[in-house]
Amino acid sequence: MAVMESENTSDKARGIPLPTGPLAMLGINIVAVVFGISMWALVTSYGVVGLPTPLAVARQAVIQAQSGLLWSDALASLGRVFTGFALGILVAIPVGFLMGWYKIARAIIEPYVQFFRTIPPLAIIPLAIVTMGIDETPKIFVIFLASFLSSVVATYQGVISVDRTMINAARVLGANDFTIFRRVIVPASLPYIMVGVRIGLGSSWSTVVAAELIAAQSGLGFRMQQAQLYYDLATIFVSLISIGILGLIMDRIVMAIDSVLTAWQEKL
Amino acid sequence: MTPKISFRDVRKTFDIAGRTAFTALEGLNLDIDDGEFITVVGPSGCGKSTAMNIAAGLTAPSSGQVLVDDAVVAGPGPERGVIFQQYALFPWLTVRQNVEFGLKIAGHNRDERRRISDHFIALVGLTDFANSLPKTLSGGMKQRCAIARAYAVNPKILLMDEPFGALDALTRVQLQDQLLAMWSKERRTVMFITHDVDEAVYLASRVVVMAARPGRLYKIVNVDLPYPRTEDMRLSSEFSELRNEVWRAVYHPAAAA
Numbered sequence: 001m002a003v004m005e006s007e008n009t010s011d012k013a014r015g016i017p018l019p020t021g022p023l024a025m026l027g028i029n030i031v032a033v034v035f036g037i038s039m040w041a042l043v044t045s046y047g048v049v050g051l052p053t054p055l056a057v058a059r060q061a062v063i064q065a066q067s068g069l070l071w072s073d074a075l076a077s078l079g080r081v082f083t084g085f086a087l088g089i090l091v092a093i094p095v096g097f098l099m100g101w102y103k104i105a106r107a108i109i110e111p112y113v114q115f116f117r118t119i120p121p122l123a124i125i126p127l128a129i130v131t132m133g134i135d136e137t138p139k140i141f142v143i144f145l146a147s148f149l150s151s152v153v154a155t156y157q158g159v160i161s162v163d164r165t166m167i168n169a170a171r172v173l174g175a176n177d178f179t180i181f182r183r184v185i186v187p188a189s190l191p192y193i194m195v196g197v198r199i200g201l202g203s204s205w206s207t208v209v210a211a212e213l214i215a216a217q218s219g220l221g222f223r224m225q226q227a228q229l230y231y232d233l234a235t236i237f238v239s240l241i242s243i244g245i246l247g248l249i250m251d252r253i254v255m256a257i258d259s260v261l262t263a264w265q266e267k268l
Numbered sequence: 269m270t271p272k273i274s275f276r277d278v279r280k281t282f283d284i285a286g287r288t289a290f291t292a293l294e295g296l297n298l299d300i301d302d303g304e305f306i307t308v309v310g311p312s313g314c315g316k317s318t319a320m321n322i323a324a325g326l327t328a329p330s331s332g333q334v335l336v337d338d339a340v341v342a343g344p345g346p347e348r349g350v351i352f353q354q355y356a357l358f359p360w361l362t363v364r365q366n367v368e369f370g371l372k373i374a375g376h377n378r379d380e381r382r383r384i385s386d387h388f389i390a391l392v393g394l395t396d397f398a399n400s401l402p403k404t405l406s407g408g409m410k411q412r413c414a415i416a417r418a419y420a421v422n423p424k425i426l427l428m429d430e431p432f433g434a435l436d437a438l439t440r441v442q443l444q445d446q447l448l449a450m451w452s453k454e455r456r457t458v459m460f461i462t463h464d465v466d467e468a469v470y471l472a473s474r475v476v477v478m479a480a481r482p483g484r485l486y487k488i489v490n491v492d493l494p495y496p497r498t499e500d501m502r503l504s505s506e507f508s509e510l511r512n513e514v515w516r517a518v519y520h521p522a523a524a525a
Contacts, residue, residue, distance in 0.1 A: 166358065173417070179373060
């Protein structure tokens with residue numbers, strides 16, 4: 001009986017008679033988050049490892065928000081991410097297309113891309129600071145590198161994965177190489193590019209925070225590093241939670257753009 | 269009258285390290301008349317798709333040549349429309365945009381494109397789906413869209429590579445009738461590859477039977493049934509005699525080998 005009902009309401013429910021609509025899922029999400037925060041409150045109220053309580057963190061967040069410090073830190077971090085990320089994507093997409101379209105370009109560029117991909121971008125920071133100084137340039141450069149490397153490989157994969165039959169179909173309709181590139185290769189590789197953009201944004205965000213921990217005078221990472229000196233755990237928590245929330249929002253924005261741009265895809 | 273398509277000693281081999289590893293097509297000679305509907309049938313490996321790809325200009329022959337209107341085929345061109353088994357629609361374009369793809373390249377303006385695409389979309393019965401994306405269409409509808417797309421650029425020749433091979437039996441029969449109806453209205457020279465003997469006889473005025481290893485022309489069977497073909501004809505004794513003749517021709521070489 002219960003199994004039959006679940007089949008009627010949703011084909012995804014595998015014999016578990018639970019509602020799985022988008023609203024119900026959101027409800028379960030909220031319950032899970034509330035449960036997590038309650039557990040945090042419970043653990044800290046017994047004084048375990050001296051962590052701040054949720055209330056103390058919330059109070060600190062309000063103080064920082066009212067003083068404007070939270071916003072200026074968030075803006076500083078976001079500004080770096082967007083500059084480095086945008087530059088990385090802008091360079092990665094044409095380079096990825098070049099690598100996919102011309103075998104010669106692939107042979108020249110691929111060794112460098114594969115080599116630098118094995119080095120974590122953060123490992124470049126000491127070099128970047130020594131050669132570029134401690135202002136914005138080294139941080140943006142490292143973020144650029146992180147987003148470039150993940151997007152360039154995705155774009156290149158997208159180009160070489162385009163169905164040959166589709167290229168032939170365009171060719172027999174009279175398309176020359178340039179038309180095929182513009183009207184077949186570019187749209188067909190878009191889903192791959194968007195995967196690269198998403199990964200690139202994720203690695204940019206994690207890189208900026210780490211870069212600010214090492215050398216910065218502003219930003220969420222810098223704020224945490226300062227708070228560490230004064231044993232200000234509440235501020236560290238505020239920064240961490242802000243980093244998580246901003247990262248999540250950015251990822252969701254990219255996903256929303258992706259679902260509009262690649263709505264034509266046959267998805268399972 | 270000069271033939272529309274002429275295969276002259278067309279040979280295609282695949283070489284590994286300078287030695288012929290596989291002969292896909294050996295010395296094919298075949299003339300196809302203007303406005304004729306021929307089908308090419310044969311076991312897999314008989315080179316039927318290779319022959320079509322050479323005529324389309326998507327594959328170069330190892331020796332010999334294909335002439336279209338007495339000109340040597342050197343590459344693909346819009347005067348030779350190709351319809352693929354896997355539809356090869358552009359999934360990010362609607363039915364109409366797919367049909368207009370070649371028209372845009374040919375430089376037709378918006379009104380002309382609209383008029384031509386309207387005509388062919390109606391002809392394949394997709395008017396209600398003109399603004400739909402391919403992902404929302406069934407296999408048969410996708411192939412009808414591909415047929416409209418190929419027709420739209422006004423090719424003199426249609427090359428069809430097992431276009432109905434991926435469809436269920438009923439849809440296949442319906443599309444065969446639609447294709448013939450379209451062919452009688454918009455006469456083109458058609459070279460239709462299939463592995464289905466019934467389909468080969470039903471559609472063609474001549475069935476070209478090919479044999480494998482090496483891929484070669486084995487026999488040409490004339491189909492003296494009048495057009496328009498009807499479902500009654502499928503059940504007639506003439507049809508089954510022709511069908512048996514083609515069937516024997518397809519399987520004879522394999523039995524001898």
